[in-house]
Amino acid sequence: MSLHWxxxxxxxxxxxxxxxxxxxxxxxxxxxxxxxxxxxxxxxxLNWMERLIRRRxxxxxxxxxxFWVLPxxxxxxxxxxxxxAARRC
Numbered sequence: 001m002s003l004h005w006x007x008x009x010x011x012x013x014x015x016x017x018x019x020x021x022x023x024x025x026x027x028x029x030x031x032x033x034x035x036x037x038x039x040x041x042x043x044x045x046l047n048w049m050e051r052l053i054r055r056r057x058x059x060x061x062x063x064x065x066x067f068w069v070l071p072x073x074x075x076x077x078x079x080x081x082x083x084x085a086a087r088r089c
Contacts, residue, residue, distance in 0.1 A: 004030035007037060 004022070005012030011022045011030030023029050038044035065083050072079035 004034040005036065006034050007031040012036070 007030050009015070010018055011024060011034065013022055024031065026032075035046055038046035041047065068081045070079040070081055
């Protein structure tokens with residue numbers, strides 16, 4: 001499977017005919033899911049992941065020891081526990 005770069009022909013992967021198939025249509029097609037469009041959408045998976053990575057770098061509690069994601073009851077909430085860190089989250 002090719003990586004989608006944009007919503008253009010060949011999904012931005014190549015201007016030529018790709019040797020492997022690209023998903024151009026449907027829910028996961030490059031016209032709907034690609035980093036070029038997601039970069040401009042603050043609610044996109046790409047921007048969410050960038051925020052999560054930045055938060056991990058800024059929060060030492062998430063960087064050391066063992067980390068567990070706990071049920072929160074709300075998909076918008078990250079509830080966690082950590083051990084071995086200087087502090088607990």
